[in-house]
Amino acid sequence: xxxxxPGQPVTGDEVRNVRFPEGSGYDRSEVDDLLNRIAAELDAxxxxxxxxxxxxxxxxxxxxxxxxxxxxxxxxxLAAERGLQEIGHNSGQQPGxxxxxxxxxxxxRELRTAEQQTVISVRDTWLGWRxxxxxxxxxxxxxxxxxxxxxxxxxxxxxYRPGDPGHMRPNYYYEGQxxxxxxxxxxxxxxxxxxxxxTGGITSGQADGYIKFPGHRWLRFPVxxxxxxxAIMTAVDQAGNEIARYRLNGRTVQITVxxxxxxxxxxxxxxxxxxxxxxxxxxx
Numbered sequence: 001x002x003x004x005x006p007g008q009p010v011t012g013d014e015v016r017n018v019r020f021p022e023g024s025g026y027d028r029s030e031v032d033d034l035l036n037r038i039a040a041e042l043d044a045x046x047x048x049x050x051x052x053x054x055x056x057x058x059x060x061x062x063x064x065x066x067x068x069x070x071x072x073x074x075x076x077x078l079a080a081e082r083g084l085q086e087i088g089h090n091s092g093q094q095p096g097x098x099x100x101x102x103x104x105x106x107x108x109r110e111l112r113t114a115e116q117q118t119v120i121s122v123r124d125t126w127l128g129w130r131x132x133x134x135x136x137x138x139x140x141x142x143x144x145x146x147x148x149x150x151x152x153x154x155x156x157x158x159x160y161r162p163g164d165p166g167h168m169r170p171n172y173y174y175e176g177q178x179x180x181x182x183x184x185x186x187x188x189x190x191x192x193x194x195x196x197x198x199t200g201g202i203t204s205g206q207a208d209g210y211i212k213f214p215g216h217r218w219l220r221f222p223v224x225x226x227x228x229x230x231a232i233m234t235a236v237d238q239a240g241n242e243i244a245r246y247r248l249n250g251r252t253v254q255i256t257v258x259x260x261x262x263x264x265x266x267x268x269x270x271x272x273x274x275x276x277x278x279x280x281x282x283x284x
């Protein structure tokens with residue numbers, strides 16, 4: 001499928017006519033069935049996102065559709081649909097709590113309210129491999145999760161990598177490595193050493209960061225737009241709800257939070273806001 005720009009809808013016929021390379025990958029009949037249902041939704045003028053987000057395919061070692069090709073196509077469908085939604089969002093100002101992440105020095109940032117009151121102060125240590133966050137008179141530490149702790153942690157936050165539709169969850173563990181942790185998984189600890197949340201998938205030039213919370217809750221952070229000036233990052237929860245929206249204004253990240261701003265969510269915003277800059281670190 002030709003990559004669609006914002007405002008360019010995908011048609012049902014385009015979905016029906018797509019062809020994937022065959023080999024080790026997803027069950028062909030299940031993929032074909034999903035494509036037919038997506039095409040029917042598009043023909044009827046309804047969004048296909050819920051079908052894609054809830055899809056789950058069985059793996060076939062030889063007689064399947066190559067999983068990378070299927071994943072890319074479905075992600076393009078979602079991106080085109082988000083582009084149409086973005087046009088609707090931009091027709092009026094988005095409601096919510098306004099925050100901004102401001103650089104205050106080398107390795108230092110502050111999350112501020114619309115009135116420029118500091119909510120959280122962030123300080124990098126060890127060249128960004130470790131951070132401390134100061135909030136409400138308390139100091140929290142963000143650092144790597146040791147491998148020895150992973151199995152206990154996985155029971156509370158789930159072992160798969162969130163941020164993709166259901167059928168894409170096993171990709172990172174495609175070779176049967178479902179019990180291995182993300183090598184970049186980090187935890188935010190309070191002053192007693194209790195984990196508050198976990199972050200992972202953070203890679204320069206990519207939009208695959210996520211945050212997990214105890215209780216199998218999570219946020220993913222898809223990015224729309226290919227240029228820094230117009231880029232938008234959203235925080236989307238496990239139910240598909242948009243929780244927050246991020247935009248760049250120079251070196252400042254402007255954030256609109258659409259839900260009640262709890263302490264947990266505020267910390268998640270402070271940690272995730274720099275990821276929008278990271279998306280463009282490689283010349284974008």
